[in-house]
Amino acid sequence: MVQWIPIDKIQYILHIEPFSVSWIIILLAWLFYLLFLKKISEKRHNNLRGRFFSTIIYLISASLITLLHWYSFDHFSQDLFALKLTNYLGLLALIVGAIAVVKLAQILVYLYLFFSHMSNGIPILIGNMFTFIFSLLILSLIGSNVFGINVATLIATSAIFSIVLGLALQDTLGNFFSGVALQIDRPFKIGDWVEVHGADEQWTGQIQEITWRATFLLSFSDELIMIPNKSIAQSQILIFSQNQKPARFNHTFHFNFDVKIDEAKEALYAGLQTVPGILEYPEPIALVIDITESYINMKIIYSIADFGTRYRKGDAVMIAILKTIHQRGLKLALPGLKITQS
Secondary structure (H helix, E strand, C coil), X not given: CXXXXXXXXXXXXXXXHHHHHHHHHHHHHHHHHHHHCCCCCHHHHHHHHHHHHHHHHHHHHHHHHHHHHHHHXXXXXXXXXXXXXXXXXXXXXXXXXXXXXXXXXXXHHHHHHHHHCCCCCCCHHHHHHHHHHHHHHHHHHHHHHCCCCCHHHHHHHCHHHHHHHHHHCHHHHHHHHHHHHHHHHCCCCCCCEEEEECCCCEEEEEEEXXXXXXXXXXXXXXXXXXXXXXXXXXXXXXXXXXXCCCEEEEEEEEEECCCCHHHHHHHHHHHHHCCCCCCCCCCCEEEEEEECCCEEEEEEEEEECCHHHHHHHHHHHHHHHHHHHHHCCCCEEEEEEEEEEC
């Protein structure tokens, strides 16, 4: 007999009821997915299908191992070797079943998140935190109810080890709790464009993912930038979200001093109007911002809805305005043009 395996307590769990409930829940979850989550993105479809597939594999495995365990227990309990093997099968069924339960709970969480945020991004940090906490709960229940482990005593005796580990992992824990704070405050979401102004560096990109350690940005040049959550929390962040005001940009042109201001403004407006995607509200503005002995400094200010197209729109706007200026015979002064952001 294998003394360290409490087979009687394991067998108490390995009955038809837990497996029946698990199969009913995954069936209902699949029906919910088919009925209410048709409009989610293909990436999310692949995510959920993969989770359903792996969970079903674990449930089938746990069910088959459990059936094999009970069959062996009923027919080969007189043989010592077979009895040991039967006990190990019961333990294996318990472990595989616990993994299946965690995966099933993950599916329910993602179904809720995808349903409540049909088009918004869901940071992976939320799923990871839930998996970690729920796994600890399952392990605690198995440890205390099956193996008789006093979880409270175990936690108390590991306090010194936890302090040492915490000191060694200050940066890692700082990134984790900063990521949790970002999810509580939710200053931005996946898909938003942001400018992160750190102490020595500046990053610009679209939020792709938020993990327990870092936030990932996709830059304009399709480079994936990983910024530690601790750095994000300590930085100044400019957020260009579709839920916020439209992104405002401007380009500055230096005209010869003898240019007629009304004609120059009209040329700026005319060139801007040929570019698709420029918002009518807030309406574009052409302003004289400086006059010197050599040139007149004029600025055209406009708005776009998608910050991610700033460079493409800026290129189209400058080309269109320069073309209009040349067609109307206006002359730019030697200082050229300067590009800035409002």
